[in-house]
Amino acid sequence: MDAKFAASRSREVLRHPGRELSPRYSLAGCRAKPVRFDLQPGQSLLDAITAEMERLGGDAAVLQLDGIALEDMHYVIPAGARDDSHAAWYSETYTCEAAQLQHATAMVGRKDGQWFVHCHAVWPAGGQGVLMGHLLNDQCRVTAPFAARGHVLTGALLEVALDPETNFPLFHVRRPAEVAGANGALLTIRPHEDLRGTIERACAELGIGDARLIGLGSLIGAEFRDAGPMLSPISEVLLLDGARVRAGRCAALPLICVDPQQATFQGDLNAGAGPVCVTFEMLILAES
Structure with missing residues (x-):
């Protein structure tokens, strides 16, 4: 190629x-305001981020989760389409008992009025190399208190809606109001x-x-x-x-x-x- x-x-x-x-x-x-997200243990990654969004406010957020420890971590990787309704799909769900993420970014927006997270992550593969996947955030548990770097956004948001081109529910950019600065x-x-x-x-x-x-x-x-x-x-x-x-x-x-x-x-x-x-x-x- x-x-x-x-x-x-x-x-x-x-x-x-x-x-x-x-x-x-x-x-x-x-x-975009740089902030610290204090993610608490014992919660799903989605619930931990949701709690911080409720505390911090804002229209959306982007978090960097490098170094966070997760357990009972469920994820998927890309896969070929199962039928002609999509051009691609997801794999079966994989599970990792525990992992400390090397690199991870979480895009935070709304789906059906509730906070929703889209996260891709990389972690050590046990032996050599790394694994990577699309985290199922409601099926990954935060292991220990973690202070995540990130930005809370005002004046733009991400909202999940069905995309007719791809037939996937995707984040779409919305502008709730003009913002100064x-x-x-x-x-x-x-x-x-x-x-x-x-x-x-x-x-x-x-x-x-x-x-x-x-x-x-x-x-x-x-x-x-x-x-x-x-x-x-x-x-x-x-x-x-x-x-x-x-x-x-x-x-x-x-x-x-x-x-x-x-x-x-x-x-x-x-x-x-x-x-x-x-x-x-x-x-x-x-x-x-």
């Missing part, structure tokens, strides 16, 4: 059941759009030259500047520390992804070599 194949021919590899919708990305400026934005990206290119277009629309990026999603293959390619048309993806925009261009986009065989791939994504599979959700934080 080369960059041209990944970027311009992704529709030959994977097609969603619904017609393509416009716009191809959604963007809402927000005020915006220092960031929520971004969601539709299938087949090039990840790096769309980030740069979004930053240009916002007038942001330099930014830090936090997010997760899925890609149809990936080619890296500094590693071998991920060839699967179905994957789950997590941006890593160091994802940055400088002078309006993606200076670095390090990420890790897992394919349906549980193989993980990590590197700095090439331009034109990472089309979105189902969705990508991201917080753009302006840096002066």
